[in-house]
Amino acid sequence: MYRYDEFDHQLVGERVKQFRGQVERRVSGELSEDAFKPLRLMNGVYLQLHAYMLRVAIPYGTLSSKQLRMQAHIARKYDRGYGHFTTRQNIQFNWPALNKIPDLLEELATVEMHAIQTSGNCIRNVTSDQYAAAIDGEVEDPRIISEIIRQWSTFHPEFTYLPRKFKIAVTGHDNDRAAIKLHDIGIVIKQNELGDVGYEIHVGGGQGRTPLIAKKMADFVPKAQLLAYLEAVMRVYNMLGRRDNSYKARIKIMVHETGEVEMRRLIEAEFAKIDASQMLAVPPAEIDRISAYFASPEFETLPASSDVLEAAKTRDADFARWVRANVVAHKQDGYAIVNISLKPIGGVPGDASDVQMEAVADLAERYSFDEIRVTHEQNLVLPHIRLHDLKTVYDALHAHDLATANLGLISDTIACPGLDYCNLANARSIPLAQEISERFADLDRQYDIGELKIKISGCINACGHHHVGHIGILGVDKKGTEFYQISLGGSADENASIGKITGRAFTEETIVDAIETVVTTYTDVREGGERFIDTYRRVGLDPFKERLYAE
Amino acid sequence: MPNKYQLIREGALCQDEWIYSDEETALSEAPTIISLSRLKAEADVLRARNAKLGVQLLADGNGKTQLGEDVHELEPYLDMLSLVSIAFPTYRNGRGFSAARVLREQFNFDGEIRASGEVLHDQWAMMRRCGINAFELAPTVRLETFTEAMSELSDAYQPAADDQRGALWQRHK
Numbered sequence: 001m002y003r004y005d006e007f008d009h010q011l012v013g014e015r016v017k018q019f020r021g022q023v024e025r026r027v028s029g030e031l032s033e034d035a036f037k038p039l040r041l042m043n044g045v046y047l048q049l050h051a052y053m054l055r056v057a058i059p060y061g062t063l064s065s066k067q068l069r070m071q072a073h074i075a076r077k078y079d080r081g082y083g084h085f086t087t088r089q090n091i092q093f094n095w096p097a098l099n100k101i102p103d104l105l106e107e108l109a110t111v112e113m114h115a116i117q118t119s120g121n122c123i124r125n126v127t128s129d130q131y132a133a134a135i136d137g138e139v140e141d142p143r144i145i146s147e148i149i150r151q152w153s154t155f156h157p158e159f160t161y162l163p164r165k166f167k168i169a170v171t172g173h174d175n176d177r178a179a180i181k182l183h184d185i186g187i188v189i190k191q192n193e194l195g196d197v198g199y200e201i202h203v204g205g206g207q208g209r210t211p212l213i214a215k216k217m218a219d220f221v222p223k224a225q226l227l228a229y230l231e232a233v234m235r236v237y238n239m240l241g242r243r244d245n246s247y248k249a250r251i252k253i254m255v256h257e258t259g260e261v262e263m264r265r266l267i268e269a270e271f272a273k274i275d276a277s278q279m280l281a282v283p284p285a286e287i288d289r290i291s292a293y294f295a296s297p298e299f300e301t302l303p304a305s306s307d308v309l310e311a312a313k314t315r316d317a318d319f320a321r322w323v324r325a326n327v328v329a330h331k332q333d334g335y336a337i338v339n340i341s342l343k344p345i346g347g348v349p350g351d352a353s354d355v356q357m358e359a360v361a362d363l364a365e366r367y368s369f370d371e372i373r374v375t376h377e378q379n380l381v382l383p384h385i386r387l388h389d390l391k392t393v394y395d396a397l398h399a400h401d402l403a404t405a406n407l408g409l410i411s412d413t414i415a416c417p418g419l420d421y422c423n424l425a426n427a428r429s430i431p432l433a434q435e436i437s438e439r440f441a442d443l444d445r446q447y448d449i450g451e452l453k454i455k456i457s458g459c460i461n462a463c464g465h466h467h468v469g470h471i472g473i474l475g476v477d478k479k480g481t482e483f484y485q486i487s488l489g490g491s492a493d494e495n496a497s498i499g500k501i502t503g504r505a506f507t508e509e510t511i512v513d514a515i516e517t518v519v520t521t522y523t524d525v526r527e528g529g530e531r532f533i534d535t536y537r538r539v540g541l542d543p544f545k546e547r548l549y550a551e
Numbered sequence: 552m553p554n555k556y557q558l559i560r561e562g563a564l565c566q567d568e569w570i571y572s573d574e575e576t577a578l579s580e581a582p583t584i585i586s587l588s589r590l591k592a593e594a595d596v597l598r599a600r601n602a603k604l605g606v607q608l609l610a611d612g613n614g615k616t617q618l619g620e621d622v623h624e625l626e627p628y629l630d631m632l633s634l635v636s637i638a639f640p641t642y643r644n645g646r647g648f649s650a651a652r653v654l655r656e657q658f659n660f661d662g663e664i665r666a667s668g669e670v671l672h673d674q675w676a677m678m679r680r681c682g683i684n685a686f687e688l689a690p691t692v693r694l695e696t697f698t699e700a701m702s703e704l705s706d707a708y709q710p711a712a713d714d715q716r717g718a719l720w721q722r723h724k
Contacts, residue, residue, distance in 0.1 A: 007718045018703045151708045157680035161645025238649045279710045283723045
């Protein structure tokens with residue numbers, strides 16, 4: 001993992017001190033809420049429906065056990081005993097008192113963490129593949145370049161007051177788990193014929209009220225030129241992106257309105273100027289220094305299978321199901337990637353209590369080279385577990401209600417905070433996620449249904465990624481009543497697509513039945529082992545519409 | 552025309568010798584800031600004028616995208632200009648940060664670049680990093696506040712228009 005040097009420590013420390021001054025001026029009344037707003041937003045502090053909310057950055061979703069323990073401590077000391085993992089691999093706390101936030105940030109800084117770049121119209125915290133350095137077939141650990149981007153973009157003097165927020169995601173693998181085509185900039189690490197590593201760049205993806213898939217702007221940007229290329233994209237956007245309407249201000253709208261060809265021309269013209277200056281070419285020695293932090297753990301030489309594991313699976317059917325659903329093959333023989341579902345049946349998607357966080361931290365320290373990952377689907381990952389430790393890890397997770405065997409299944413829902421917390425929401429998301437999860441609680445039925453991603457947003461801003469849910473649910477408000485619109489066929493992976501709306505919305509009372517109808521339609525028409533998304537792509541929307549709106 | 556302000560230039564409070572002119576008034580011998588449209592319309596005459604000239608780049612155009620004026624349009628006139636004033640219509644509009652860097656880094660403009668309009672405490676240091684060296688600030692701002700704000704962050708992660716190299720480079724001097 002990346003470790004701060006004195007430089008990083010100093011800057012984060014200074015930032016905390018600066019914010020402490022700003023909070024003091026706010027609390028004393030010297031600053032009005034209006035004047036304070038831009039300052040708090042640069043430090044991850046939002047004003048929600050009931051209280052201030054603090055969002056803590058987890059760069060590219062990687063945490064050490066010490067860092068996760070600190071989140072548990074913060075949850076206990078400053079919040080109500082839990083934290084909420086977000087779709088951008090961050091964690092947010094819903095109930096901190098404003099005047100205590102500087103203390104909270106000071107404690108965070110002791111474990112090399114902060115809340116910078118988690119809000120405001122700046123380049124936000126970079127996200128990446130939760131299986132980085134554990135999955136087979138990766139070109140390069142995406143966290144190396146993510147860390148370089150993190151540093152380059154932190155307190156960027158030119159790009160902190162952009163037309164709108166700006167999100168960058170990186171993957172080093174053909175199977176995209178970082179939803180890169182739904183980001184302002186998506187980066188795919190590639191190797192060319194000469195064996196050199198470079199970057200394929202996608203620009204202008206995003207969700208919100210105008211969902212768009214990013215356009216590929218460059219096939220291969222050489223390593224040394226990446227920051228120059230990114231700065232070119234940013235400058236073109238900062239100078240020409242719309243500022244008249246915040247719903248039209250994301251770069252996706254600019255790409256859409258300018259056109260792909262002209263956009264590419266603008267970026268390349270700016271890139272040529274910046275690249276010529278050589279000022280953003282990162283020294284190879286610095287790339288080596290950062291790469292060294294992400295060196296592969298010292299894996300043991302182990303057989304590819306484990307008798308201990310096989311015996312445990314035979315003895316314990318629940319364990320066997322969990323292995324089948326939540327454990328993924330590792331690149332190293334004798335190891336596995338463990339997904340920890342934060343979607344217990346009837347629970348709040350993405351929430352973890354202080355005790356749960358400490359339990360996961362202990363397991364990571366003992367069994368997973370001290371590493372935890374946060375996924376954009378609001379789960380956690382222990383990336384490097386020995387096969388013969390799987391049962392021990394499972395038992396410990398199970399004791400903390402963390403062993404729900406539903407990864408990628410219908411109850412592994414993404415949901416935004418919705419009307420329970422958010423002042424933008426039209427409808428509640430969390431209670432609906434809970435109801436759906438209870439309706440499909442039977443795990444055998446979930447396995448029969450197979451991979452099915454439900455994503456729920458409480459309003460058109462799409463924080464719950466409903467556009468890219470295999471089944472997307474959008475909360476809408478009609479004359480003060482909550483309604484839910486269904487869309488089908490969305491996907492956030494390397495074959496990204498935007499879902500299509502089925503038709504008129506459903507009420508709070510009928511929405512879960514409607515989801516059930518969609519699912520039974522699928523199981524009726526699927527062929528062989530076809531996944532939901534494949535069936536949908538084969539048969540289209542009509543069979544689902546017919547059943548949903550019959551009579 | 553900007554409201555009453557105090558000028559902080561290169562970190563010091565100073566008397567502003569510049570005046571903003573409108574579109575018609577004949578220019579005196581005093582250092583004068585005019586609009587981009589007037590600069591373009593009267594360039595030939597202005598080139599012969601023997602006094603300092605500045606231009607104000609307006610950020611808020613009337614088009615639907617509200618992009619405002621394009622810094623690239625200044626390129627043919629740079630030899631005539633001693634000052635560029637960049638208007639920030641609201642603190643949220645950070646377009647002028649890019650204009651300043653283009654002036655310094657791509658046009659090698661070495662005159663004064665000043666920020667006018669709504670500029671926040673938090674933005675001064677970032678503006679300076681982009682090459683802005685003069686600030687039109689509300690008369691209530693104390694110089695000490697400004698000086699402190701400039702040094703709240705002692706270092707930078709990335710290069711810009713100033714002489715800070717950025718951590719990724721500095722570690723390997």
